[in-house]
Amino acid sequence: xxxxxxxxxxxxxELGGVQQERQFKVILKGIWERPLALFGTxxxxxxxxxxxLAPWIVPHNPYRMDxxxxxxxxxxxVTRQVVxxxxxxxxxxxxxEEVIYVLGTDHGGRxxxxxxxxxxxxSLMIGVxxxxxxxxxxxxxxxxxxxxGGKFTDTLIMRIADGFVVFPDLxxxxxIMAVRGPGIENIFFALAVTGWTGVARIxxxxxxxxxxxxxxxxxxxxxxxxxxxxxxxxxxxAAAPLLVMATLGLAGPILGEAALxxxxxxxxxxxxxxxxxxxxxxxxxxxxxxxxxxMTFPGxxxxxxxxxxxxxxxxxxxxxxxxxxxxx
Amino acid sequence: xxxxxxxxxxxVIPVLFIxxxxxxxxxxxxxxDPVAMxxxxxATQADIEHLRRVMGLDRxxxxxxxxxxxxxxxxxxxxSLRDNREVLPTIISRIPASFELSLVALVISMALAIPxxxxxxxxxxxxxxxxxxxxxxxxxxxxNFWMGLxxxxxxxxxWGILPLYGRVGxxxxxxxxxxxxxxxxxxxITLGTAGATLTMRLLRSGMLEVLRQxxxxxxxxxxxxxKVVVYKHAxxxxxxxxxxxxxxxxxxxxxxxxxxxxxxxxxxxxxLVFERFIERDIPMVMGTMMxxxxxxxxxxxxxxxxxxxxxxxIRYD
Numbered sequence: 001x002x003x004x005x006x007x008x009x010x011x012x013x014e015l016g017g018v019q020q021e022r023q024f025k026v027i028l029k030g031i032w033e034r035p036l037a038l039f040g041t042x043x044x045x046x047x048x049x050x051x052x053l054a055p056w057i058v059p060h061n062p063y064r065m066d067x068x069x070x071x072x073x074x075x076x077x078v079t080r081q082v083v084x085x086x087x088x089x090x091x092x093x094x095x096x097e098e099v100i101y102v103l104g105t106d107h108g109g110r111x112x113x114x115x116x117x118x119x120x121x122x123s124l125m126i127g128v129x130x131x132x133x134x135x136x137x138x139x140x141x142x143x144x145x146x147x148x149g150g151k152f153t154d155t156l157i158m159r160i161a162d163g164f165v166v167f168p169d170l171x172x173x174x175x176i177m178a179v180r181g182p183g184i185e186n187i188f189f190a191l192a193v194t195g196w197t198g199v200a201r202i203x204x205x206x207x208x209x210x211x212x213x214x215x216x217x218x219x220x221x222x223x224x225x226x227x228x229x230x231x232x233x234x235x236x237x238a239a240a241p242l243l244v245m246a247t248l249g250l251a252g253p254i255l256g257e258a259a260l261x262x263x264x265x266x267x268x269x270x271x272x273x274x275x276x277x278x279x280x281x282x283x284x285x286x287x288x289x290x291x292x293x294x295m296t297f298p299g300x301x302x303x304x305x306x307x308x309x310x311x312x313x314x315x316x317x318x319x320x321x322x323x324x325x326x327x328x
Numbered sequence: 329x330x331x332x333x334x335x336x337x338x339x340v341i342p343v344l345f346i347x348x349x350x351x352x353x354x355x356x357x358x359x360x361d362p363v364a365m366x367x368x369x370x371a372t373q374a375d376i377e378h379l380r381r382v383m384g385l386d387r388x389x390x391x392x393x394x395x396x397x398x399x400x401x402x403x404x405x406x407x408s409l410r411d412n413r414e415v416l417p418t419i420i421s422r423i424p425a426s427f428e429l430s431l432v433a434l435v436i437s438m439a440l441a442i443p444x445x446x447x448x449x450x451x452x453x454x455x456x457x458x459x460x461x462x463x464x465x466x467x468x469x470x471x472n473f474w475m476g477l478x479x480x481x482x483x484x485x486x487w488g489i490l491p492l493y494g495r496v497g498x499x500x501x502x503x504x505x506x507x508x509x510x511x512x513x514x515x516x517i518t519l520g521t522a523g524a525t526l527t528m529r530l531l532r533s534g535m536l537e538v539l540r541q542x543x544x545x546x547x548x549x550x551x552x553x554x555k556v557v558v559y560k561h562a563x564x565x566x567x568x569x570x571x572x573x574x575x576x577x578x579x580x581x582x583x584x585x586x587x588x589x590x591x592x593x594x595x596x597x598x599x600l601v602f603e604r605f606i607e608r609d610i611p612m613v614m615g616t617m618m619x620x621x622x623x624x625x626x627x628x629x630x631x632x633x634x635x636x637x638x639x640x641x642i643r644y645d
Contacts (some may be wrong), residue, residue, distance in 0.1 A: 161345025166621040168583030178605040299474035
């Protein structure tokens, strides 16, 4: 006597359900074959490794002020005074060292390269964290809406989602920040609460189409309960579009955090955020001083990370959803 | 057609109702005491109680909602906490500046995006297509506030071609006054980029979709020139996706205006939003949010109606 699981597996293979073990290899192979997706993956890997190793690879202490060396342009070689408080003899306490600031310094004489490297942590953390919360909120709601398809629960959930979409991109997040005040934990909250609707919508659409598919019907005919159908059949098969959505969705919160921090609502000192670096460059260095490096390099960092996730996401969509090939 | 318009307008009501609940609950369900926050750390308990009473926050929440919503339906959005002016007239006074900037942004972005999007699809996988996709990728990934600052630095300061920021002249001067117009170019480019790239991407895929249809193959097989096929058969059908895209574009303009107007010191609604949000002027925050929601919904309805007007299949859905 075969178990339900074995019977299901046989039927699923006949009827075209997903086999997850193979999917992973397909993805890796697909990325390898697509130059743009591969490029995006490499960019992301570089930033992830940088973020993890940040405290050990920064050329200078990103928080330390060096007031005599403020506003230095890139590739400046200067002498920096070093104070060693462990020395008892005052003559030995002060010494000078030759240093090079590859990307220049900001208004506090802090090394811009080091600050960008440390800033990668916050940016990626916000991206991943916000997307996770959006999925935790959006996937169950989408499943619920899709599974009750057209009934009251569905209508209620989707109307609420519509209500969120009415507000332009950052406006609701700005509103939440205005009430809750600035700070990273509020950014998490604001970006997560405003972004779950997209996830719910995709999950619902997938659920609606999957529950009519043959292998789900077959499983139901074999006596599987709703919960089993949801978690063993619908969710695994909806994983591909959700993975694409998650990858593409990482760009939004990263840009959102940068924008909110730029407006002064996000990261607070001493936290290092790329958006705040640009805001400080704007307020501390008037345009006519021509200190372009202070705002250029953090902006390039934001651009590269967002581009990496977009390229990888586009690639994944090509790989996992052949219907869209050549479409976007 | 009339029934269609009425039906679409009625469908907007529940959406706006939920948007109003979201806006309202922002004040009441978000953790923390908004009143204490507004008054700052030096406020005494009596101050907090007083402001709470003035704002009507001491009454039951459903009562507060009904009163607030009732006011909005009568055009009374409340009064600003900062200058005690009425919210709605303050917003309205800022509309012309935002509107003219959006107009310039829309014209610039569509003038660039529509030809590129169509040519990308018609000449798929040529260098022109690749160039178009690179531009689209750039616009998708670049943070708009940073792009604005870089434009100010490069075009405005280094090359000295265009003014750095600010707005001159009476309302709608951009339409006839050269100096006003030059002031609007950089913010308009910054504001229009997001929508322009979205337009390019959607138009390209929309046109590719049309070009794959049977009637295009029929047109080709009966010996029509490629020009006639593309411009008479494909484009007329592709235009439908342009309308959707223009609508989305307007949504993008609304969303981007807060940051762009702040970067360029442009005295529009977006700049007002930023100033008052920073100051925690809660009635103004709620008022502008409802205002944006309303504009967004109207925009969607207008797009749908245009769509139905141009494509009879939709009306009979």
